[in-house]
Amino acid sequence: xxxxxTPARLLAVALVSSTAMMAQAASQYTLVDNFNASNxxxxxxxxxxxxxxxxxxxxxxxxxxxxxxLAGYSEGGIFLGVDYENVTDISVAGRASIRVESKKMYNxxxxxxxxxxxxxxxxxxxxxxxxxxxxxxxxxxxDDGEIDIIEGINNMSENAVTLHTxxxxxxxxxxxxxxxxxxxxxxxxxxxxxxQSKSDNNYGARFNAAGGGIYVHEWTDDAITAWFFSHSQPxxxxxxxxxxxxxxxxxxxxxxxxxPLAKFSSSQDCSMKGKFNNHNIVFNTDFxxxxxxxxxxxxxxCLQRAKTCEEWVANNPSYFxxxxxxxxxxxxYQPVDAPAAKREDKHTLHFTA
Ligand SMILES: *[C@@H]1O[C@H](CO)[C@@H](O)[C@H](O)[C@H]1NC(C)=O
Ligand SMILES: *[C@@H]1O[C@H](CO)[C@@H](O)[C@H](O)[C@H]1NC(C)=O
Ligand SMILES: *[C@@H]1O[C@H](CO)[C@@H](O)[C@H](O)[C@H]1NC(C)=O
Ligand SMILES: *[C@@H]1O[C@H](CO)[C@@H](O)[C@H](O)[C@H]1NC(C)=O
Numbered sequence: 231x232x233x234x235x236t237p238a239r240l241l242a243v244a245l246v247s248s249t250a251m252m253a254q255a256a257s258q259y260t261l262v263d264n265f266n267a268s269n270x271x272x273x274x275x276x277x278x279x280x281x282x283x284x285x286x287x288x289x290x291x292x293x294x295x296x297x298x299x300l301a302g303y304s305e306g307g308i309f310l311g312v313d314y315e316n317v318t319d320i321s322v323a324g325r326a327s328i329r330v331e332s333k334k335m336y337n338x339x340x341x342x343x344x345x346x347x348x349x350x351x352x353x354x355x356x357x358x359x360x361x362x363x364x365x366x367x368x369x370x371x372x373d374d375g376e377i378d379i380i381e382g383i384n385n386m387s388e389n390a391v392t393l394h395t396x397x398x399x400x401x402x403x404x405x406x407x408x409x410x411x412x413x414x415x416x417x418x419x420x421x422x423x424x425x426q427s428k429s430d431n432n433y434g435a436r437f438n439a440a441g442g443g444i445y446v447h448e449w450t451d452d453a454i455t456a457w458f459f460s461h462s463q464p465x466x467x468x469x470x471x472x473x474x475x476x477x478x479x480x481x482x483x484x485x486x487x488x489x490p491l492a493k494f495s496s497s498q499d500c501s502m503k504g505k506f507n508n509h510n511i512v513f514n515t516d517f518x519x520x521x522x523x524x525x526x527x528x529x530x531x532c533l534q535r536a537k538t539c540e541e542w543v544a545n546n547p548s549y550f551x552x553x554x555x556x557x558x559x560x561x562x563y564q565p566v567d568a569p570a571a572k573r574e575d576k577h578t579l580h581f582t583a
Contacts, residue, residue, distance in 0.1 A: 259563030266559035274330040285519030286324035311554035329514035340563040346442040347556035350434040358532035359543040361516040366509035375506035383522035384529040389433040391492035394422035399500035425492035453495040
C-alpha cells in the first residue's frame with residue numbers, strides 16, 4: 231500500500247514544519263454567524279415532535295409559540311418561554327415549551343452564547359421539574375456526538391459541561407479550573423462524561439440573579455473547551471467591547487480567556503475528529519423525562535413537593551413564569567486559517583526520506 235504510506239510520512243513532516251504556525255492560528259477566529267434579535271428565528275427551526283427524552287413536555291411549532299407569546303424577540307434578545315398559566319391535565323403529553331435548532335451545522339469552531347436569563351425558578355428549589363439545556367448535536371445520535379454546554383435538572387445550582395459519544399471515549403479535564411471535577415470520565419452513552427463545576431453564578435436562579443453571562447466553547451480536533459464569564463464580573467475585552475455588531479469579521483484570541491471551566495482533550499482512544507460531526511445548536515426547556523423525572527427522588531426539595539415530577543409540573547404553572555431563555559446573541563466563529571486552505575501548503579513541502 232504505497233499510496234497509504236506516502237501521505238502518512240508527508241503528514242509527519244507537515245506537522246513538525248507547521249507547528250508554530252498552527253499554534254498561532256489555532257486561537258484566531260473569524261466571525262461567520264451572528265444570531266441575534268435581527269435574525270434568530272430565520273436561522274433556527276422549531277422542533278415540535280414528541281420529546282426524544284420522554285419529557286413531560288409539548289414542544290410548540292413556531293406559529294403556536296409566537297401566538298401564545300412563548301417565543302419571540304424581546305428586550306433586544308430572543309425569548310423562549312414555557313406555559314406558566316395553565317394547569318395541564320396529567321393524562322396529556324405535558325407542559326407547553328420550546329425547543330429550537332439551528333439550520334446550520336458546524337464542524338469545529340468557537341461558539342459565544344451571551345445569555346441574559348435561563349429557565350429557572352426564583353430559587354433553586356423552585357426549579358424542581360425543569361431540565362433546560364443549551365447544547366449541540368449531530369444528525370445521528372450517538373455516532374455524531376453531543377456537547378452540552380449548559381444543562382441541569384431540578385434543584386441543581388451549578389453547571390456541568392458534558393459530552394456524549396460512542397464508546398470508547400474516556401477523557402479527563404486537565405487544564406481546567408481546580409474547582410471543576412470530572413464526575414464521570416467515560417463519555418459513552420446517555421450519561422456521558424461530566425465536568426461538574428463549582429460556582430455561585432453559572433446556572434439556574436443564581437445565573438439569573440447575576441444578570442446571566444457568556445458561555446464560550448471552542449471545538450477543535452484536539453479538545454472541547456468551555457469558559458464562562460458572568461455578567462456580574464469583568465468580561466474579557468475581546469468579548470465585551472467587540473465583537474462589535476457592525477463588524478463582519480473579527481478575530482478572537484482564546485488565550486486571553488484564562489483558565490477554562492471545562493476542558494476535554496482528545497486521547498488515544500478518543501479523537502474529537504471522529505466522535506463529533508455536523509452539529510446543530512439547540513436551546514430547549516424540558517420537564518421531567520429521562521433525567522429530571524427519573525431522578526426526582528434523588529432531589530429532596532423536589533420530592534417534598536410532589537410524589538412525581540409530572541404531578542408537580544402539571545399542577546404548579548406559576549413556578550415556571552421565570553423558566554425562560556433570554557438570549558442576547560449566539561456568535562459562531564471559524565478558524566482564520568481554514569484546514570482546507572492548509573492542504574495546499576502541505577503539497578509544496580519538500581522532505582528527504
Ligand atoms: C394557557 O392556555 C390557553 C388556552 O389553551 C392559551 O390560550 C394560553 O396561551 C396558555 N398560556 C400560556 C402562557 O401558554
Ligand atoms: C438539592 O437540595 C438539597 C437539600 O437542600 C441539597 O442537599 C442538594 O445539594 C441540592 N442538590 C443540588 C444538586 O444542588
Ligand atoms: C445582529 O446580527 C446581524 C446579522 O449577523 C448583524 O448584522 C447585526 O449587526 C447584529 N446586531 C447586533 C445588535 O449585534
Ligand atoms: C465597529 O467595527 C467597524 C468595522 O470594523 C468600525 O468601523 C467601527 O468603528 C466599530 N465601532 C465601534 C463602536 O467599535
